Amino acid sequence: MEPVYKQRFKARWGDMDYNAHMSNTAYLDVAGDVRMLFFEENGFSMREFEKLHLGPVIMKDEISYYKELRLLEEFEVHQLLSGISEDGSRFRLCNIFINADGKKAAMVTSSGGWLDLQRRVLVPPPANLLAVIHRLVKTDDFEVLPNSTK
Numbered sequence: 688m689e690p691v692y693k694q695r696f697k698a699r700w701g702d703m704d705y706n707a708h709m710s711n712t713a714y715l716d717v718a719g720d721v722r723m724l725f726f727e728e729n730g731f732s733m734r735e736f737e738k739l740h741l742g743p744v745i746m747k748d749e750i751s752y753y754k755e756l757r758l759l760e761e762f763e764v765h766q767l768l769s770g771i772s773e774d775g776s777r778f779r780l781c782n783i784f785i786n787a788d789g790k791k792a793a794m795v796t797s798s799g800g801w802l803d804l805q806r807r808v809l810v811p812p813p814a815n816l817l818a819v820i821h822r823l824v825k826t827d828d829f830e831v832l833p834n835s836t837k
Contacts, residue, residue, distance in 0.1 A: 689822045689823070689824060690824075691765045691766075691767065691824045692721075692725050692765065692766045692767075692823060692824075693763050693764060693765045693766070694720075694721050694724055694763070694764050694766075695761065695762070695763050695764075696717060696761070696762055696763075696764065697759055697760070697761050697762075698713075698756045698757060698758055698759060698760045698761075698762065699713075699758075699759075700758065701713075702716075702717075703757075703758055707757060707758070708755040708756060708757055709755070709756040709757070711750055714750055714784065714793055714795055715748055715750070715795065717764060717782075717784075718748070718764070718780075718782040718795040718797060719745075721764045721766050721782055722743065722766065722780060722782075722797070725766055725823075726743070726819070729819040729822070730815070730819070731816055731819065739813065740803060740804045740805050741801055741802065741803060741804060741810070741812065741813075741816075742801070742802050742804055743799055743800075743801060743802070744799050744800055744801070744802040744809075745797045745798070745799040746798055746799055746800065747797070747798040747799075748795060748796070748797050748798075749795070749796045749797075750793060750794070750795050751793060751794045751796075752792075752793050753790070753791045753792055753793060753794075754786055754790050754791070754792040754793075755792070756784065756786060756792050756793070760786065760787055761787045762784055762785060762786050762787065762792060763784075763785045764782050764783065764784055764785070765782065765783040765785065766780060766781070766782050766823060767780070767781045767782075767783070767823055767824050767825065767826045768780060768781075768820065768821075768823035768824070768825050768826065768829065769781040769796060769825070769826040769828060769829055769830070770798075770829060770830045770831070770832045771820065771821075771831070771832060772831065772832040772833060772834045772835065773831060773834055774811040774834045774835070775801070775811045775812050775816075775817040775820065776800050776801055776809045776810055776811045776812070776834055776835035777798070777799070777800045777809065777832045777833065777834070777835055778798075778799055778800065778801075778820060778832070779796060779797065779798045779799075779832065780796070780797050780799070780823075781794060781795070781796050781797075781826050782794065782795040782796075782797070800835055801816075808835075809835035810835070811834075811835075
């Protein structure tokens with residue numbers, strides 16, 4: 688079994704909101720960064736996506752908060768697979784934010800799919816990209832999603 692994919696960060700000045708903790712948009716930005724770092728580290732850089740005329744598109748994000756992340760606090764983000772369609776055209780990724788004390792600070796669940804950048808429709812990804820996605824550890828509530836309709 689593959690280990691959980693994770694990245695380490697530090698809460699930056701620009702990530703703070705008026706209440707002196709990490710803002711909701713900062714969580715979404717970090718989740719997006721983790722997604723793209725995962726793909727790049729597994730052979731799918733932005734240049735590769737451009738060549739394929741394919742890109743990940745997020746259609747829904749949901750954030751749950753548990754503990755505050757404050758300025759310059761170190762945290763880790765784990766990325767797991769919580770759902771995928773049989774053809775791989777749709778996916779749901781879960782990013783779990785872990786604070787310096789090892790406690791869950793937040794969770795971002797993102798539902799998306801693979802957008803054909805020329806036809807502007809969801810499509811199944813190439814087999815090698817689908818294999819990369821399937822390397823992610825699955826959440827306990829993992830489910831098979833419906834295929835996209837063309």
